[in-house]
Amino acid sequence: MTPAARRQAAIEILDQILTGQPTEKELTAWARRSRFAGSKDRAAVRDHVFGALRCLRSYAALGGGGGDVVSDANTTGRQLVLGALRAEGIDVDEIFNGIGHAPAPLDDVEQSVLTTVPQMQQAEELNMPDWLWPAFEASLGSAAVDAAKALQDRAPVHLRINRLHEDRDRAVEQLASEGVSTEPHPSAETALNVVDGVRKLRNSEAYTGGLVELQDAASQAVIQSLPLSDGQRVLDFCAGGGGKSLAMAARAKLKIFAHDIAPQRMKDLPVRAERAGTTIMVLEPGAAASQAPFDLVLCDAPCSGSGSWRRAPEGKWRLTQAQLDDLCQTQAEILNEASQLVAGNGYLAYATCSMLEVENRAQVDRFLANNPGWTLQQDHDWHVHKGTDGFYVAVLTRFSDD
Ligand SMILES: C[S@@+](CC[C@H](N)C(=O)[O-])C[C@H]1O[C@@H](n2cnc3c(N)ncnc32)[C@H](O)[C@@H]1O
Structure with missing residues (x-):
């Protein structure tokens, strides 16, 4: 698939999610009816969809949508992807060009969106629901903005070394020999942060043999405490x-x-x-x-x-x-x-x-x-x-x- 065709797939999946359908269900349904899509295509489409959902409000605003993004009266997958391209600094015409399976070229209304930079309120810019932002701010104090910003990014992948089986250095070595590069995570003594090779993990012997489990470092730290x-x-x-x-x-x-x-x-x-x-x-x-x-x-x-x-x-x-x-x-x-x-x-x-x-x-x-x-x-x-x-x-x- 071309980069533009992947964005079009994301648009179609997002349109379904915006009607209330669960994300995983829509991604699976798309993968089933798109047998031509390889594993890299599926991963890229998934990234586009998740990226848009994490930044739903700001992408909607940048794409000319907005309003009540929760019930989604006013936002489309197309607007979200347009907003994502603007946020990522990608040339919109390279994607919305109508060639092959690419999204159709922008119409006049969409073109006019590109000429303005929306003024966003803090919660909108930070991609938080308006009703929740005050409680979020009160809970986290001065860390609220950093936490909201972090929620806009992809989560890290952490492993837990199953201490019944292995110590940390040997686990790091075995994972490395199978193409999964890791480093100790400071939050828990059993935790590893996957630095590279995450797609090789599920088929690795280290994982299938029970040497490591997928588990966030904070979950591990909870148990350590x-x-x-x-x-x-x-x-x-x-x-x-x-x-x-x-x-x-x-x-x-x-x-x-x-x-x-x-x-x-x-x-x-x-x-x-x-x-x-x-x-x-x-x-x-x-x-x-x-x-x-x-x-x-x-x-x-x-x-x-x-x-x-x-x-x-x-x-x-x-x-x-x-x-x-x-x-x-x-x-x-x-x-x-x-x-x-x-x-x-x-x-x-x-x-x-x-x-x-x-x-x-x-x-x-x-x-x-x-x-x-x-x-x-x-x-x-x-x-x-x-x-x-x-x-x-x-x-x-x-x-x-x-
Ligand atoms: C946060 S999840 C647990 C995750 C799990 N401990 C783990 O580490 O993967 C919360 C769980 O609580 C269960 N639950 C909800 N209400 C409950 C109740 N009244 N009594 C016992 N379990 C409940 C849910 O079915 C759900 O599986």
Whole structure:
């Protein structure tokens, strides 16, 4: 495919996403009906689509769209790609030339867009929803602008060395011998940053053999901060795919139980655990109480995902205040339920991949205010502009004479 044909493909996919269709579904559907597209074409089209979604508001404004970009009354894929070209400093006529499968040449209205530079408000320029920007700013303070800017870029690729198998230097060497260049990441001792060769990773022996897992360095740092030690019984209350369960298993000799309200999310966990050389007990929803008490219960709670909007940028535009309120309610209920499963003198760990105060420290403070037996032992946050996903973790303890 020519560069222009790739942009046209992105335009068509974006048009579908703007009607409310999920991004991954549309990318997959396009790849299926475009058998002529090679792996480099697919990667380039994906980059164009994700790039436009991360910068939806500013690209819309630069392309002559805008307005309510969430329900998308006024923006088209064509406008987003036009805006992207302007932002990237690419000659518009080289792409919008109508040759072969390229986008059609600009019409008069679109041509006139090129003659103006839109005046953008701060949230628009930083590609944040208007309703969320004040809360984002209040949560991050002077770091808010840097964090919002970081959300406009592609996320780094991080690996977790499965310590059950390997040490860091040997993992770096093996990956290098398979064409994947990495460097240690400062956020966690198990973390590697992939510098080059990311497309070779999934077929590498290092990955298929369980030496390394794909996992953001902040997720690893969360696990590193937990008070885990040999012999503990640990519950991963919101286990999802089990990334945190596996990371905990690599830290100490634990008896780990995985639980999730949606058990199908854990369906690959037994195989992943075997690949990593460990065993994880998968519990049915609601069955955690029958195995209680636990020395540590981790709640990696459902959240806005604001810390991982680089990876899933449509989340930034789909989230509403009502959904955020519902998420906060669910988080509070999870904390309450999970706290009852913790042994006397045990630990309750609460984590989100969010940078919003209301989902993080405010949630913990509310729990502590309502549950006087508990104290906060430590909490920590990670922000996107520091080279990881945005994350938060708090570790609470309950002292007991039992
Ligand atoms: C952030 S994800 C977990 C990610 C996972 N820990 C990982 O590392 O891959 C949150 C999970 O919480 C689950 N969940 C939502 N409400 C829940 C509830 N009330 N009880 C238990 N799990 C819940 C969701 O199904 C989802 O899988």
